[in-house]
Amino acid sequence: MEKNKLKKTIIKIFHKLKLPKKHADICADAIINAELVGAQTHGLSRLKMYCDRIQKKLINPRPRIKLKNISQSVTHINADNSIGFVAADTAIKKAINNAKKTGIGLVAVKNSGHYGMSGYYAEQAVKKNMIALVFTNAPPAIAPHGAIKSLFGTNPICFGSPTGSKVPFILDTSVSMINRGKIRVASRSNSKIPEGVALDKYGNPTTDAKKALEGVQLPIAGFRGSGLAWMVDILSGVYTGGNHGGKVKDPFDDFSGPQNIGHLFIVMKANLFQSNYKKRIKENIKRIKKLPKLKRLKEILYPGENKFRRYNKNYKSDIKIPESIIEDIRTLLK
Amino acid sequence: MEKNKLKKTIIKIFHKLKLPKKHADICADAIINAELVGAQTHGLSRLKMYCDRIQKKLINPRPRIKLKNISQSVTHINADNSIGFVAADTAIKKAINNAKKTGIGLVAVKNSGHYGMSGYYAEQAVKKNMIALVFTNAPPAIAPHGAIKSLFGTNPICFGSPTGSKVPFILDTSVSMINRGKIRVASRSNSKIPEGVALDKYGNPTTDAKKALEGVQLPIAGFRGSGLAWMVDILSGVYTGGNHGGKVKDPFDDFSGPQNIGHLFIVMKANLFQSNYKKRIKENIKRIKKLPKLKRLKEILYPGENKFRRYNKNYKSDIKIPESIIEDIRTLLK
Numbered sequence: 001m002e003k004n005k006l007k008k009t010i011i012k013i014f015h016k017l018k019l020p021k022k023h024a025d026i027c028a029d030a031i032i033n034a035e036l037v038g039a040q041t042h043g044l045s046r047l048k049m050y051c052d053r054i055q056k057k058l059i060n061p062r063p064r065i066k067l068k069n070i071s072q073s074v075t076h077i078n079a080d081n082s083i084g085f086v087a088a089d090t091a092i093k094k095a096i097n098n099a100k101k102t103g104i105g106l107v108a109v110k111n112s113g114h115y116g117m118s119g120y121y122a123e124q125a126v127k128k129n130m131i132a133l134v135f136t137n138a139p140p141a142i143a144p145h146g147a148i149k150s151l152f153g154t155n156p157i158c159f160g161s162p163t164g165s166k167v168p169f170i171l172d173t174s175v176s177m178i179n180r181g182k183i184r185v186a187s188r189s190n191s192k193i194p195e196g197v198a199l200d201k202y203g204n205p206t207t208d209a210k211k212a213l214e215g216v217q218l219p220i221a222g223f224r225g226s227g228l229a230w231m232v233d234i235l236s237g238v239y240t241g242g243n244h245g246g247k248v249k250d251p252f253d254d255f256s257g258p259q260n261i262g263h264l265f266i267v268m269k270a271n272l273f274q275s276n277y278k279k280r281i282k283e284n285i286k287r288i289k290k291l292p293k294l295k296r297l298k299e300i301l302y303p304g305e306n307k308f309r310r311y312n313k314n315y316k317s318d319i320k321i322p323e324s325i326i327e328d329i330r331t332l333l334k
Numbered sequence: 335m336e337k338n339k340l341k342k343t344i345i346k347i348f349h350k351l352k353l354p355k356k357h358a359d360i361c362a363d364a365i366i367n368a369e370l371v372g373a374q375t376h377g378l379s380r381l382k383m384y385c386d387r388i389q390k391k392l393i394n395p396r397p398r399i400k401l402k403n404i405s406q407s408v409t410h411i412n413a414d415n416s417i418g419f420v421a422a423d424t425a426i427k428k429a430i431n432n433a434k435k436t437g438i439g440l441v442a443v444k445n446s447g448h449y450g451m452s453g454y455y456a457e458q459a460v461k462k463n464m465i466a467l468v469f470t471n472a473p474p475a476i477a478p479h480g481a482i483k484s485l486f487g488t489n490p491i492c493f494g495s496p497t498g499s500k501v502p503f504i505l506d507t508s509v510s511m512i513n514r515g516k517i518r519v520a521s522r523s524n525s526k527i528p529e530g531v532a533l534d535k536y537g538n539p540t541t542d543a544k545k546a547l548e549g550v551q552l553p554i555a556g557f558r559g560s561g562l563a564w565m566v567d568i569l570s571g572v573y574t575g576g577n578h579g580g581k582v583k584d585p586f587d588d589f590s591g592p593q594n595i596g597h598l599f600i601v602m603k604a605n606l607f608q609s610n611y612k613k614r615i616k617e618n619i620k621r622i623k624k625l626p627k628l629k630r631l632k633e634i635l636y637p638g639e640n641k642f643r644r645y646n647k648n649y650k651s652d653i654k655i656p657e658s659i660i661e662d663i664r665t666l667l668k
Contacts, residue, residue, distance in 0.1 A: 074437040076607045078357070103408040106438045108607045124580045131573065146634045147625040159565040171561040182459045203628070221554035227505040227637040230622070234503070238614045239465065245621035249537040254519055266600065273410045273442045273574055280572045287579035288564070291481035294537070304563040 002318050007032060010047065013332045017054045018061040023086045030085045030116045038310040041181025042116045044321060047329040049252050058258045059083050059113055065090055073102045076240075081258040084115030088263060092121040094229035095267040096128050097239045103272045106132035109263040110241035114138070114251050119172035121308070122160030125267045126168040129278075133266040134158040135236040137243075139250040139259075141180045143216035145226035148203035149161060151246040154180050162270050163285060163302070164278035170304030174226045176217045183209050183217070184252075236262040294320050337654050341430040344381065351388045352395040357420045364419045369653050372644040375515025376450045378655060382662040383586050384417060392592045393417050393447055397413045399424055407436045411443045413491035414659030415592040422597060423637045426455040429601040430462050437606045442529070443597040444575035448472070448585050453506035453641070456494030458504040459558075459601045461610075465657060467600040468492040471577075473584040473593075475514045477550035479560035484550035485580040488514050489566035496604050497619060497636075498612035504638030509562045510551045516587075517543050570596040 001009070014024035029052070034043035035086030053059040063082035067090070071073050075094050079087035091107045115121070118134040125132035139152025154174035161169040172285045178199035185194050186209035198212035199205055206212055219225030237244025242262020249259050270277045289300050321329075335343070335623070338367035341374035347465045348358035361384070368377035387393040402410050425441045432439030449455070452468040459466035472487025488508035495503040511531035520527050520543035532546035533539055540546055553559030571578025576596020583593050604611045604643050623634050655663075 002634045070606060071407075071436040071438075073405075074606060102405040103438070104405075104438060104440045106602065106606075110607075113491045131569075144625065144634060145623050147622070147627050149625045151622060151625060159563070159569075161568055169564075171565050173558045175558075175651065177555075220558055221511075223637075224509075224554055227507055228491070230503075230636065231505050234495055234615060234618065235465075235493075238608075238618050239421055239604075239611065244614070245618040246418060270573075272408060272440075273444075274572075277573065280578070281568060284568065284572050284579040287479070288478050289480065291483045291485060293481050297480045298646060300478060302564065303557075 001321055003032060003094070003315075004227060006321075008318055009329060009333070013047070013051065013329070014054075014061075015332075017051060017209075019054075019083070020062065023083070025241055026089045027083060027085045030089075032119055032319070033311075034116055036311045036314045037117075037119055037307045038314065039181075041179060041185060043183075044319075044325050044329075045185075046114070046116075046251075046323070048332065049235045053113070053251060053255070054083070056255050058255060060258075063087075065248075067094060074099050074106045074230050075108075077107060078241075078250055079109055079112040081111050081113070081260070083115040084263075086259065087112035088115035088121050091263060091265050092124050092132070092134075092267070095265040096125055096130060098127075099125075099130055099267040103269050105265070105267040107265045107267075108240035109265075110260065111258070112242070112261045112263055113228070113259045115263065116262065117172060118156050118158035119160065119170040119264070120302070121169055122170055122172070126162050126170070127158045129162050129270050131162075131268045131270050132160045134160075134263070135232050136263045137233050137236045137248055137252075137261060138180075139248045140246045142176050142219050142229055143199065144230065145219065145223040148199065148216065148327045152219070152226070152229035152233055154217070155229045155236075155247060157228060157232060159282060160304075162278055164282035167308045168304050169281070169285075169302050170301070170307065175220055177220055178217055180217065183212050187213055235264045237316050254306070259318055335485045336653055337366060340655075343667070347381070347385065347663070348388075350396075350667075351385060351476050353417070354396065357395075357417070359395035360423045361417060361419045364416040364423075364454055366653070367454055367645075368450055370645045370648045371451075371641045372528075372648065373451055373515075375513060375519060378659050378663075379519075380448070380585075381516070381659070381665065384455060385666055387447070387585060387589070388417070390506060392589060394592075395425045397421075401428060405558050407432050407438050408440045410440075411441060412575075413443055415445050415447070415594070418595065423450040424583075424598050424603070425597060426458050426466075426468075429466075429599040430459055430464060431568035431605055433459075433464055433500060433601040434462075437603050439601040440601070441599045441601075442574035443599075444594065445592070446553070446595045446597055446617040447593045449597065452492035453504040453638070454489050454496065456492050456504055456506070457502055460494045460496050460504070463604050465602045465604050466492070466494045466497075468494075468597070469566050469599075470569045470597045471567050472514075473582045473588075475561070476510050476581045477533065478564065479514050479553065482533065482550065486563035486567055487582060488551070488554070488561070489563045489570075490564060491566060493613060494638075496612055500639055501642045502638050503615070503619075503636055504641065506637070509566070511552055511554055511559075512551055514551065516608065517546050517647055520545055526577050533667070565656055569598045574598060574616075595626040 574596035
């Protein structure tokens with residue numbers, strides 16, 4: 001589908017569900033961005049889910065988002081169960097403004113929902129010549145090290161920085177061996193998942209996507225990745241007032257209440273300590289790209305480069321939408 | 335050796351090398367703490383190295399540490415090539431004070447050196463009921479994903495939080511498959527290192543500790559761990575004004591100049607958003623500890639628990655010092 005037409009379609013769907021025009025716009029942009037960077041698991045494949053949750057009154061289409069300024073640097077946001085995109089967009093903009101004033105902005109969000117990709121928000125800060133750390137928790141997917149039941153979400157760690165070029169440094173990595181969305185996609189297409197990334201519900205290794213969805217995903221690097229997932233749960237859930245410790249509901253399967261996801265945004269001026277920050281990071285990246293490399297490799301890439309290239313490539317053509325999602329869209333427009 | 339006697343001995347050694355009494359005291363405490371928590375690689379085994387670098391004028395025994403307050407939340411420290419312990423102690427105390435005023439404290443340090451363990455400084459913040467993120471870079475040890483030459487340090491990610499009990503949550507994890515100090519210890523005792531954690535200098539897998547020291551350590555989880563190591567290099571080196579991109583010198587082998595390591599400390603009041611933070615994290619930990627677990631496991635532990643237990647156990651007896659280090663100490667006291 002042509003991008004502008006797709007955007008209008010998504011806006012129409014959300015508008016029908018009583019989202020204000022401005023909020024529908026924010027959602028459409030985030031969803032289309034996910035498609036363009038090749039993160040289909042965070043794009044249109046979730047459209048029906050968001051709409052289902054709005055219809056069941058688990059996402060509030062007309063939230064009264066409350067901002068409480070704690071200091072010039074610090075703000076607490078109660079998102080009033082808004083759709084995650086809108087809560088996160090409000091939060092990153094506030095964090096950027098706080099950082100403009102004092103060098104650092106810290107914004108905690110509670111009563112939010114799934115917001116797509118952390119990197120999308122980090123990019124907003126990078127465009128303002130700022131560095132960003134973004135944390136969010138998510139429904140249970142990973143077993144804590146030593147446990148055979150999932151509790152942590154895939155809990156991404158996201159870091160963004162300007163680079164002195166138009167391609168931002170965006171590390172946006174889950175601490176799970178595999179992305180939950182990818183297992184879901186594999187499950188739908190009946191394809192296998194790699195070995196060593198998941199256990200079934202009895203604690204046995206599995207490559208069956210359906211069994212993995214019932215079971216647990218494994219954290220990267222054993223206790224190290226488990227510790228990082230725990231850190232993200234504390235920072236984004238315990239700290240902010242969001243759900244935590246396995247209480248974030250799966251948005252696809254659990255309609256017993258709002259998700260109450262928490263997010264934490266830390267934004268810092270890139271030039272805070274070194275006025276030539278861009279020159280410094282350019283030099284840093286140059287040194288790393290010049291290292292001797294594996295023979296099969298054409299180039300050493302920094303996090304975000306691949307995504308940027310995919311975006312530019314995909315931007316040139318229409319967005320391909322699977323038939324099942326076209327069906328969803330048709331139903332939602334009715 | 336009895337702890338008080340050991341402390342006096344270390345202070346005497348540093349005092350002889352012209353460190354002020356107060357600085358020698360900070361160093362002795364940090365080194366003894368490393369021994370007590372069982373991190374021998376970060377304790378007395380480095381004493382001779384620190385002294386060598388002071389004698390060669392690569393560590394400044396009488397630094398004029400300059401603090402520049404950028405806002406109420408933000409401070410930049412030029413450590414004037416002080417021993418890392420003193421720079422880090424100054425920085426964490428400043429970050430705590432900034433956080434007291436505005437909720438969040440950000441302190442960047444340049445011209446510092448190896449400071450022992452990040453967790454030791456995070457603990458100081460936790461004792462003041464604060465959350466801490468601590469980043470430092472280190473000499474080249476890990477190959478960036480795709481490269482066959484090491485460039486990133488073991489670049490630890492450290493996160494500390496109060497728990498509502500006397501045992502703090504302290505995640506202090508390198509993003510390397512193996513700690514460089516452990517390879518060094520294995521090299522000295524001619525023992526093997528595990529498979530899959532290092533490459534020799536030609537890019538081939540190796541279990542030979544000596545070859546691994548000449549070669550590269552591998553990051554955890556491929557591009558994910560490599561990205562995290564890169565993030566730490568940017569935050570602690572590029573951002574602060576410290577060395578970065580492989581320019582941090584190995585303190586044991588490279589006497590061509592000071593290390594100029596950079597550190598970054600982010601400290602936040604634990605009660606900033608939720609007044610019952612301690613109750614919330616206690617509940618979080620309780621839920622995770624109650625999960626069904628692997629049969630061989632007695633208990634699911636959170637990061638920091640094991641270290642706390644080792645500390646308490648070791649605290650009851652004298653510190654065992656290998657003969658080679660006793661020799662070092664004798665020479666240094668001469």
